Amino acid sequence: EVQLVESGGGLVQPGGSLRLSCAASGFTFSSYAMSWVRQAPGKGLEWVSGISGSSDNTYYAASVKGRFTMSRDNSRNTLNLQMNSLRAEDSAVYYCAKDSQFYSGYDSSYFDYWGQGTLVTVSS
Amino acid sequence: QSVLTQPPSASGTPGQRVTISCSGSSSFIESNPVNWYQHFPGTAPKLLIYSNNHRPSGVPDRFSGSKSGTSVSLAISGLQSEDEADYYCAAWDDTLHGITFGGGTKLTVL
Numbered sequence: 640e641v642q643l644v645e646s647g648g649g650l651v652q653p654g655g656s657l658r659l660s661c662a663a664s665g666f667t668f669s670s671y672a673m674s675w676v677r678q679a680p681g682k683g684l685e686w687v688s689g690i691s692g693s694s695d696n697t698y699y700a701a702s703v704k705g706r707f708t709m710s711r712d713n714s715r716n717t718l719n720l721q722m723n724s725l726r727a728e729d730s731a732v733y734y735c736a737k738d739s740q741f742y743s744g745y746d747s748s749y750f751d752y753w754g755q756g757t758l759v760t761v762s763s
Numbered sequence: 764q765s766v767l768t769q770p771p772s773a774s775g776t777p778g779q780r781v782t783i784s785c786s787g788s789s790s791f792i793e794s795n796p797v798n799w800y801q802h803f804p805g806t807a808p809k810l811l812i813y814s815n816n817h818r819p820s821g822v823p824d825r826f827s828g829s830k831s832g833t834s835v836s837l838a839i840s841g842l843q844s845e846d847e848a849d850y851y852c853a854a855w856d857d858t859l860h861g862i863t864f865g866g867g868t869k870l871t872v873l
Contacts, residue, residue: 643807674862676808683867684800684808684851698860734807743862744855747814749798753807 641665641752643735648757655725655761661718661735661754669693669713672738674750675720677731677759687733688720692741703729725761732756766791767852767865774871775842783868785852786834795854797835799828802849802867811850812837839870847872 647659661673674689688699688709697709708721718735734756740748768786775781785797799812810819812828815835827838839846852865 676862676864683849684802684853684864686853686862686864689861700859700861732805736808739813744857744860747796748855749810749813750800750808750853751810751813751819753809755807756805 641737643737643752643754645733645735645754645757648733648759650760650762651725652763653726653761656721656723657725657759659720659722659733659735659757659759661720663716663718663735663737666737668711668716670741672696672741672743672748673711673718674736674738674743675709675718675733676736676750676753677729677733678756679728679731682731685731689738689743690718691743696742698743722759725759727761730759730761732758765863765865766856767797767854767863769850769852769865769868771866772869772871774873775839776873777842777844779842780838780840781842781870782839783837783850783870784834785836785865787854789833791854791856792830792833792835795856797828797830797852797854799826799837800851800853802851804849808851842872844872846870 675687706724736750737752796814800808802808815830816828856863
């Protein structure tokens with residue numbers, strides 16, 4: 640059974656940093672791209688960043704580029720999102736999502752599994 | 764502003780058939796397969812339809828997807844109260860090098 644469990648959320652002050660993690664199990668982690676998707680209060684889903692199975696391709700939404708860094712440790716089946724220079728508008732539930740392909744966007748890929756999410760609140 | 768546009772809300776009565784549209788430019792819809800996700804707030808989103816009209820195993824056949832011209836649609840037949848949720852279309856965007864989501868449609872079962 641595929642499981643994705645996010646952790647690391649919490650309350651942080653504007654300008655601060657936070658590191659989210661996603662522990663994956665039940666599939667060959669290194670064979671699939673992964674993404675982070677967030678949902679701010681009262682808003683829709685927003686893709687944040689994605690990484691290929693081997694980490695050779697990493698992509699970011701314009702809203703987080705230069706502030707967030709996504710990485711993965713295939714030996715530990717773990718996905719990470721380092722979030723720096725946090726802003727109030729980064730407050731959201733952050734979900735990790737498994738892609739159906741090695742590279743996102745290739746061969747009609749889609750998110751076939753999602754985690755339950757971790758809440759990030761940026762406030763003073 | 765997303766390249767995919769959804770109506771903010773939709774509604775229907777139990778047993779009815781409801782459709783939710785997801786529109787974009789003809790070139791985008793033609794070139795980018797669209798996926799649909801069901802989301803109950805506070806829970807993990809769920810894949811409903813992939814590549815415009817394919818249903819993953821385990822998803823009831825009441826849910827179907829189609830594509831026509833500049834839009835794709837999600838249809839839910841035999842509407843049930845448990846279908847009340849938020850529905851999102853999404854697709855890979857080569858311009859953004861990332862996934863773009865529609866704004867989401869809140870489905871209410873009256």
